[in-house]
Amino acid sequence: MSSSALIMMLCSWAIIIFFTLKFFIKVLKNPEKEE
Amino acid sequence: MAVQKERWGTRVGLVLAMAGNAVGLGNFLRFPAQASLNGGGAFIIPYLISFVVMGIPLLYIEWAIGRHGGKYGHHSTPGMFDVLGKSRLLKYIGVFGLFVNLTIAAYYCYIESWTLSYVFHSITGTFSEILPTDFFPKYLGLHEDSIFAIPPEAVFWFVLTLGINVWILSRGLAKGIEIAAKIGMPLLIIFGIVLAIKGLTLDSGDPGVIESPLSGLNFVWQPNFSGLTNPTTWLAAAGQIFFTLSVGMGSIHCYAAYVKEKQDIALNASSAGWMNEFVEVILGGTILIPIATAYLGLQAVQAATLGGSGFGLGFLTLPTLFNNWGWFAPVAGAMWFGLLFFAGITSSLAMGQPILAFFHDEYKLSRERSAIYFGLATLFLGFICVWLYPGGAFDEFDFWTGTFSLVVFALLETIVFAFVFGIDKGWEEITRGADIIVPKIFKFFIKYITPLFIAIIFIGALIKPDTDWITAFSNLFNGNGWPFAADSVIGVVFHVGTEKYIWFDNGEPTRELVKDGTRLLLLLTFITFAYLVHNVWAKKKAKKNGDVI
Numbered sequence: 001m002s003s004s005a006l007i008m009m010l011c012s013w014a015i016i017i018f019f020t021l022k023f024f025i026k027v028l029k030n031p032e033k034e035e
Numbered sequence: 036m037a038v039q040k041e042r043w044g045t046r047v048g049l050v051l052a053m054a055g056n057a058v059g060l061g062n063f064l065r066f067p068a069q070a071s072l073n074g075g076g077a078f079i080i081p082y083l084i085s086f087v088v089m090g091i092p093l094l095y096i097e098w099a100i101g102r103h104g105g106k107y108g109h110h111s112t113p114g115m116f117d118v119l120g121k122s123r124l125l126k127y128i129g130v131f132g133l134f135v136n137l138t139i140a141a142y143y144c145y146i147e148s149w150t151l152s153y154v155f156h157s158i159t160g161t162f163s164e165i166l167p168t169d170f171f172p173k174y175l176g177l178h179e180d181s182i183f184a185i186p187p188e189a190v191f192w193f194v195l196t197l198g199i200n201v202w203i204l205s206r207g208l209a210k211g212i213e214i215a216a217k218i219g220m221p222l223l224i225i226f227g228i229v230l231a232i233k234g235l236t237l238d239s240g241d242p243g244v245i246e247s248p249l250s251g252l253n254f255v256w257q258p259n260f261s262g263l264t265n266p267t268t269w270l271a272a273a274g275q276i277f278f279t280l281s282v283g284m285g286s287i288h289c290y291a292a293y294v295k296e297k298q299d300i301a302l303n304a305s306s307a308g309w310m311n312e313f314v315e316v317i318l319g320g321t322i323l324i325p326i327a328t329a330y331l332g333l334q335a336v337q338a339a340t341l342g343g344s345g346f347g348l349g350f351l352t353l354p355t356l357f358n359n360w361g362w363f364a365p366v367a368g369a370m371w372f373g374l375l376f377f378a379g380i381t382s383s384l385a386m387g388q389p390i391l392a393f394f395h396d397e398y399k400l401s402r403e404r405s406a407i408y409f410g411l412a413t414l415f416l417g418f419i420c421v422w423l424y425p426g427g428a429f430d431e432f433d434f435w436t437g438t439f440s441l442v443v444f445a446l447l448e449t450i451v452f453a454f455v456f457g458i459d460k461g462w463e464e465i466t467r468g469a470d471i472i473v474p475k476i477f478k479f480f481i482k483y484i485t486p487l488f489i490a491i492i493f494i495g496a497l498i499k500p501d502t503d504w505i506t507a508f509s510n511l512f513n514g515n516g517w518p519f520a521a522d523s524v525i526g527v528v529f530h531v532g533t534e535k536y537i538w539f540d541n542g543e544p545t546r547e548l549v550k551d552g553t554r555l556l557l558l559l560t561f562i563t564f565a566y567l568v569h570n571v572w573a574k575k576k577a578k579k580n581g582d583v584i
Contacts, residue, residue: 001249005256008076013317015083020313023306023471024050030470032046032298 043293044209046303052216053290053307054314055381057281058223060146062315062378064349066275067324068340071255073271074262079316081263081272086312089273089488092481093282093445094308095473096452098300099464101291110292110392112285113568116448120455126568128451131444132285133393133564137409138436138557139284140200140386141416142429147379148189148196149174150372153354157368162354171351175424182426182549190421197417200380201410204387205403208293212384219377226370226377227318233360233367234326243359244329251328251336255320266504270495271343273488278438279315280308283445286385289392301469314378322371323348330356349375387413397571419556426549434527435557442496446489453482499523 043049070078104115112132116125152174156162161170176186203211237248262268281287291300323345327336331352339348349371357367387409394405420429452461462478500507501520511517519525521532530536530547538548 001253002257004258005076005253008079008258009252009256009320012076012079012083016309016312016316019305020309023302023309026302026470027046027050027306030046030299030302032295 041208041293042295044213048209048213048217049290049294050303050306050310051220052212052381052385053287053303054310055216055220055377056286056290056385057279057307057311057382058220058314058378059279059281059382060150060375060378061275061279062311062319063227063323063375064345065343066279066315066319067255068343068345069271069275070320071324071337071340072343073268074259074265075254076256076258077260077262078268078272081269082276085269085273085276085488086308088480088484090276090280090282091305091308092477092485093277093449093489094280094287094304095301095465095477096449096461096481096485097282097287098291098294098304099461100448100452100456101288102294102296102298102300103464104288105292105294106296108396110289110396111389112288113393113571114396115288115292116451117572119451122455123572125451125455126572127565128444128447129285130561130565130568131283131440131447132288132389133568134561135284135436135440135444136286136386136389137412137564138416138432138440138560140383140390140409140413142420142432142437143379143386144197144200144383144413145189145193145417145420145429147376147383148192149350150376150379151196152188152192153350153372154369154376157354157357157372158365160365162368163358163364167351167354177425182544182546183422184424185422190418193417193421194414196380197410197414200383200387200413201406203380203384204391204409205406207402208388212388215384216381219381223374223377224314224318226374227314227322230326230367230370230374231318231321233363234322234329237326237329241359243356246328246332248325248329250333251325252321254328254333254336255324270492270504273492274495277442277445277489277492279311281382281385283441283443283448284386285389285444289389290385292392297468299468299470301465301473302471305471323353326356327352330359393567397567416556416560419553423549423553426544427546428549428553431550431553432557434522435554439496439524442489442493446486446493449481449486449489453486458482497524499526501526 043052070082100115100119104110104112104118107114107118109115109118112129113126114129116129119125156170174186174189176184176189178184203215205211235248235252237244239247277283294300294303324336324340327339327348336348339345339352353371354368357364357371360367387406390409390412391402391405394400394408395402400408420432423429458478458481461481466473498517499520499522501518502510507518519531521527523531526532533547536547537545538551539545
């Protein structure tokens with residue numbers, strides 16, 4: 001696998017994993033409050 | 036104001052159901068082919084830009100319209116659009132949200148039933164005895180030159196799949212859809228990770244392996260930055276984002292309508308959207324093409340994905356390749372098609388819910404009865420797809436409902452949200468109760484950039500050329516006219532590329548008759564929904580006047 005392909009893949013994965021976890025963890029930490 | 040009774044059981048359940056709605060077969064079959072065809076690793080740049088300036092804003096818009104409509108007791112789009120402004124015509128825009136869901140469910144449940152059937156055949160070892168390339172046409176009942184097919188086995192699996200959908204829908208949000216999402220989504224991700232690891236660790240010493248799976252990964256990710264100056268790449272990226280998020284359907288609106296008025300939608304929408312990207316880019320890009328490359332070689336995979344879809348590889352090739360995995364073959368087959376089944380059913384449930392909600396809200400039918408009506412309508416339309424599959428009915432459904440109508444509805448809803456409901460009210464709706472700070476730039480995106488992006492996708496679909504866009508424009512400026520592609524909207528309407536446009540040939544019905552007949556059926560379905568909406572609002576008006584008198 002070429003280094004440019006590897007860099008593109010890892011950078012994309014890093015961005016997507018970061019935001020997926022960031023938002024999903026926040027959802028898990030904030031279960032809906034009853035009004 | 037009507038009192039809402041049905042709610043999501045948990046917030047995680049809602050986010051998983053929304054993510055499941057977005058995650059579909061395209062995440063695994065279409066994305067890797069589109070990426071490798073349009074710039075490889077460079078594709079991700081316009082893809083992520085489109086996600087931020089069009090995808091996320093559209094998610095915000097649809098969640099906001101949904102929660103706003105839910106406040107007034109509306110869980111389907113006609114009612115939701117009716118309360119966005121004063122015009123009586125707005126509710127008819129919402130008809131798209133019923134029409135699109137029913138008609139897509141009709142053919143989508145058919146594909147979903149193939150995956151369920153393939154799980155069964157993988158476990159029972161069918162594909163170790165018969166090649167999928169021989170199995171598939173027989174399964175669909177395809178005969179040379181015939182435009183009709185009555186495949187008993189395919190019909191059985193279709194009815195079973197539809198029955199499962201109706202049963203889950205009839206159980207309600209928390210006990211049906213939410214449980215399905217809580218089971219389906221984690222399993223889908225686990226199956227995907229197992230298959231990705233197994234595929235990427237294939238070694239040249241393993242039986243049948245002729246090339247490193249990393250060559251396949253390289254094929255998907257090798258950046259070709261010159262592609263970034265080509266409009267085709269941008270259109271493909273924007274189109275992929277648009278279709279992967281299940282926007283322009285009315286299903287996101289419907290799920291969001293069950294969220295309480297002051298509860299967050301911004302974080303939920305962001306979480307579900309990024310989860311879809313995780314499944315699409317990380318799992319979708321890592322399973323199909325690397326495994327196929329290991330056994331078939333890169334050249335064969337390149338040829339198989341030239342059309343921009345990995346459908347053939349997924350259904351016709353992969354089951355055979357799994358046979359190289361010994362005792363693990365049936366497990367791998369069941370995991371691959373199980374993964375596709377979970378991706379499919381979490382989406383088809385989201386198509387059913389708006390129809391149920393419409394009958395429940397507006398006609399006061401019980402959930403069970405509404406689910407049965409949805410099942411019967413889907414069975415009827417789906418049977419047309421099954422019976423006339425060889426004649427092209429399935430493709431007509433996919434084009435007019437799964438492609439064209441989505442873009443039209445998304446364009447209209449964005450304009451209505453930003454300019455009729457008003458961007459200031461809309462922004463207040465998006466940010467009310469938000470558990471994250473939504474960057475204000477999204478207000479600008481929603482008003483100007485998102486509609487522009489969707490309009491470009493729409494025009495791109497309308498006049499798509501049969502060559503590269505740059506070549507097409509140079510042809511035009513050289514006075515050689517515009518070469519409409521056969522699958523552009525104008526090309527489809529005017530049967531571009533059809534040798535003989537006739538309905539009967541020697542007394543036998545032709546594919547052209549099937550195509551035109553299917554279009555008429557779809558039009559009648561839209562008109563029927565519009566009539567139902569008209570009828571309900573006329574009764575509401577009469578009741579209101581009667582009450583006043």
